[in-house]
Amino acid sequence: MAPSATSTVTETVTLPQNLKTPRIFGAYKEIAPTKYNKEVEEGKTGLRPAKYPNYLPTWNPEQKYPPLEPFEHYEHGKDADTSYPELLPEGVAITHLTPTIGTEIRGVQLSSLSNAGKDQLARFVAERKVVAFRDQDFADLPIAKALEFGGYFGRHHIHPTSGSPEGYPEVHLVHRGEGDKGHETFFENRTSSVAWHSDVSYEQQPPGTTFLYILDKPETGGDTLFVNAAEAYNRLSPLFQERLHGLKATHSGVEQANASNARGGIRRREPVVNAHPIVRTHPATGEKALFVNPQFTRGIVGLKKEESDAILKFLYDHLAYGADFQARVKWEEGTVVVWDNRVTQHSALLDWKSGQRRHLARITPQAEQPFQTPYES
Helix, strand or coil: CCCCCCCCCCCCCCCCHHHHCCCCCCCCCCCCCCCCCHHHHCCCCCCCCCCCHHHCCECCCCCCCCCCCCCCCCCHHHHCCCCCCCCCCCCCEEEECCCCCCEEEECCCHHHCCHHHHHHHHHHHHHHCEEEECCCCHHHCCHHHHHHHHHHHCCECCCCCCCECCCCCCEEEEEECCCCCHHHHHCCCCCCCCCCECCCCCCCCCECEEEEEEEECCCCCCCEEEEEHHHHHHCCCHHHHHHHCCCEEEEECHHHHHHHHHCCCCCCCCCCEEEEECEEECCCCCCEEECCCCCCEEEECCCCHHHHHHHHHHHHHHHHCCHHHEEEECCCCCCEEEEECCCEEEEECCCCCCCCCEEEEEECEECCCCCCCCCCC
């Protein structure tokens, strides 16, 4: 038999680092760093130091917490005077970003609100979904005082994996240090940083009124997108709305915990999986909203995988493509953004390449266990 005219050459291919590490976290899109250069952030290298070093993140592996216990949440938005006399007194500048979602307010100081004003805040945010309060003193308050304010709205959530200020695990930090080039690695394997989600929706009692305040920011970029999940529900046909009622979907924290482990992060608490209604009702407004997101939702209870995937993909796309019920919040110094996690989803953007620091703190009061009221045509 004649020898083969084809010779085989074995070529060694060098894989990118992100393909060498097994991807054991499924659909979860990992963006947040789990370390930073401390000398840079403290200003010892000539680069701009952190404005709020008391808010620099720590990841303490000794912080271990038991499973969260159920608690009875009280919704203060139900008590609000909806003429908003304390939250929106005469002289306050109010700009609605879009007709259905997003408002910018100047001229009121959140930290000075009475309990009645806080009730109005909870209700106004539930109505407008996300509100950017400018010229706030939140970042300059002692951390304990900021937590005291946030604690009015519910039990503080301690995130299972994120960085937190030393001694304050209740504060979730978003931090990308000065000179960071993490976007280069991230986009080796991704075309977009958009990752729509409702915060920690895998918990039995996910957050409600949520606070995120700026500490340091790039000159431009790093905006946050928000989508109105109640308006997304309203846009569906009555037949489709009715079909979604009664369905539940599982939400998983397992992939987030695995991502933290894979990158040398921490696990303060063992991950959980919970099932929530696909359509949930807001306790103060009575609005119905879609409550599924691609970061944490994994499947519809009672449906086969292909059936579940088809419905969830439609809902994810519906929320993601709904530019006519979305808002984009641009960060300014002194901004506190407040949103209702029950009727919105959001996504950070990793779109700046300057290496400038982006540093924010989130206070995340938990709310009621998601519930559903009967379908109404």
